[in-house]
Amino acid sequence: IGEKVTVYGFPTGGNDLGITTGIISRIENIDYSYDNYNDLGIQIDAAINPGNSGGPVLIDSMLAGIAFQGRSSSQNIGYMIPTTVIKSFLNDVQDGVYEGPVPVYINWQNMESSTLRSCYGLPDTLSGILINDVHYCSAFRGIVQPNDILLSIDSIPIQNDGTLYINYNLKANFESYLKNRNRGDSVVLQILRDNRDTLISCTPDYGYNRPYLINKVDLSPRYLIQNGFVFTTPSYYYFQGESYWQYYNSKLSAHYYSKALNSPETEELVIISSVLPHHSNVGYHDVSNRLITKVNGIPLSNFNDLIEAFHAASADYIVLEDDSGRKYIIDNLSLKENNAAILKKFGIDRQMRN
Numbered sequence: 001i002g003e004k005v006t007v008y009g010f011p012t013g014g015n016d017l018g019i020t021t022g023i024i025s026r027i028e029n030i031d032y033s034y035d036n037y038n039d040l041g042i043q044i045d046a047a048i049n050p051g052n053s054g055g056p057v058l059i060d061s062m063l064a065g066i067a068f069q070g071r072s073s074s075q076n077i078g079y080m081i082p083t084t085v086i087k088s089f090l091n092d093v094q095d096g097v098y099e100g101p102v103p104v105y106i107n108w109q110n111m112e113s114s115t116l117r118s119c120y121g122l123p124d125t126l127s128g129i130l131i132n133d134v135h136y137c138s139a140f141r142g143i144v145q146p147n148d149i150l151l152s153i154d155s156i157p158i159q160n161d162g163t164l165y166i167n168y169n170l171k172a173n174f175e176s177y178l179k180n181r182n183r184g185d186s187v188v189l190q191i192l193r194d195n196r197d198t199l200i201s202c203t204p205d206y207g208y209n210r211p212y213l214i215n216k217v218d219l220s221p222r223y224l225i226q227n228g229f230v231f232t233t234p235s236y237y238y239f240q241g242e243s244y245w246q247y248y249n250s251k252l253s254a255h256y257y258s259k260a261l262n263s264p265e266t267e268e269l270v271i272i273s274s275v276l277p278h279h280s281n282v283g284y285h286d287v288s289n290r291l292i293t294k295v296n297g298i299p300l301s302n303f304n305d306l307i308e309a310f311h312a313a314s315a316d317y318i319v320l321e322d323d324s325g326r327k328y329i330i331d332n333l334s335l336k337e338n339n340a341a342i343l344k345k346f347g348i349d350r351q352m353r354n
Contacts (some may be wrong), residue, residue: 001025001026001027001169002023002024002025002298003023003024003059003297004021004022004023004038004045004055004059005021005022005023005024005044005057005058005064005080006019006020006021006057006058006059007019007020007021007022007044007047007048007052007055007056007057007061007067007078007080008055008056008057008058009048009051009052009053009054009055009067010051010052011047011048011049011050011051011052012049012050012051013049018051018052020046020047020048021046022041022044022045022046022047022076022078022201023044023045023046023267024044025041025043025044025045025077026039026042026043026169026235027041027042027043027081027082028040028041028172029041029078029172029173029176032068032069032293033069036176036222037101038170038173038176039083039085039101039176039180040084040085040173040176040180041079041080041081041082042064042065042079042081043077043078043079044078044079044080045076045077045078046076046078047076048067048070048078048079049070049080051277052067052070052078053066053067053068053069054066054067055067055241056141057080059199061072063083063086064080064082064083065080065081065082065083065086065169065174066080066081066086067079067080067181068081069224084166084180085180086179086337087180088101088179088182088281092182092183099183100154100188100206101179101207102139102178102179102180102181102182102183102206103137103139103206104138104140104175104178104179105134105135105137105138105139105140106130106131106133106134106135106138106140106141106175107131107132107133107135107209107223107312108129108130108131108150108162109129109132109307110129110160110161110162110271111127111128111129111130111149111160112160112161115313116130117160118150120147120192121195122192126151126157126192127151127157127158127160128150128151128152128157128158128160128192128323129148129149129150129160129162129174130147130148130149130160131144131145131148132146132148133146134146134238136235137206138206139204139205139206140178140204143189143200143202143204144189144191144200145193147193147317148191148192148193149191149192149193150174150184150189150190150191151191151192151197152164152190152288153174153178153187153188153190153332154187154188155188155190155191156177158174158213159171162174162175162251162270164177166194169193175186178204181204183204183206184203184205185203185204186201186202186203187201187203188201188202189201189293208249213224215316220353221233221353222303222353222354223273223352223353224303224306224310224354225276225339225342225343225348225351225352226310226318226330226335226339227278227280227330227331227335227338227339227342228275228276228277228281228284228338228342229272229275229281229282229284229287229320229328229330230272230273230274230275230276231270231271231272231273231292231303232271232273233268233269233270233271233302233303234269234271234272245260246308257341259285265299266301266302266304267301267350268301268302268303269291270291270292270293270300270302270305270306271289271291271292272287272289272292272320272328273288273289273320274287274288276342276345276346278338278342278345279328280331280334280338280342282336284328287328290326290328291322292306292320292321292322292323293321293322293323294319294320294321294353295309295310295313295318295319295320295321296309296313296318296319297314297319297321303354304313307352307354313332314332315332316331316332316333317329317330317332318329318332320333339351
């Protein structure tokens with residue numbers, strides 16, 4: 001903090017290389033604007049504008065980070081991605097496959113309350129965080145469990161607020177430390193479990209064979225149009241309007257804002273985003289953002305289940321059911337004819353993108 005930095009890039013306002021200087025103002029965990037990912041970030045007061053993103057930030061000719069975002073509502077606040085995150089990424093892609101940060105997915109709470117520490121037998125000489133739940137997609141499922149107290153990682157003590165000291169004057173969230181390890185890296189966890197101080201040496205393993213409910217960026221949205229009903233599975237950007245979701249569908253809001261991920265029963269959300277008006281769907285024209293859970297009584301676990309349900313439907317009617325039990329009926333006998341008319345009316349050349 002306080003060191004001078006130089007930012008290189010091609011910011012808006014000209015065609016030649018732009019160079020700005022400033023100092024490091026703050027180092028802490030921040031939300032990355034790209035997809036609301038939280039990790040260690042470095043705040044600098046050198047001007048960062050559109051076009052600077054991806055440019056190097058140097059300290060005495062050495063790479064200190066990559067410029068990537070600014071804060072438009074404030075003056076001279078920009079951010080760079082630190083070398084810890086960059087190195088983790090470069091190690092990840094060495095085999096030609098990007099697997100992403102280690103999926104920690106642990107629900108936890110701080111132990112700053114003296115009564116909470118006393119209840120769980122945590123003496124004042126120790127500090128840590130209380131684990132409430134471990135998601136089934138977590139790389140640490142089966143390694144840590146609810147009611148464990150995580151005391152340290154690789155002999156680095158975890159403070160009662162969930163931070164740890166990366167060096168003598170720099171703190172970061174313990175999740176950032178774990179996220180920036182790579183698949184196959186060993187980790188030593190010190191855990192207080194049933195009042196026993198335990199060391200667990202582990203190599204977190206994980207896979208990305210399951211789709212996530214929300215964590216999707218830079219992907220063309222999947223959709224299916226049937227009888228004017230536009231089905232999709234939400235991306236990160238679908239949930240940008242926080243107040244809208246809290247008011248209209250708190251369940252959808254909760255899925256994003258509490259960062260809930262997929263469960264064994266629900267791999268992907270399936271919603272009706274809107275209905276394209278046609279005489280065959282009168283009564284449903286104002287339907288939007290409804291979470292569909294069943295088709296013809298069969299529960300949906302992902303978007304492919306929806307597609308298969310329409311392919312397999314043989315009855316005269318197709319019955320859609322949302323999470324509140326509301327029914328939406330589609331005439332299966334005239335579905336093909338109605339689909340053709342609706343796609344033509346609205347100038348849509350593809351009924352589905354999967």
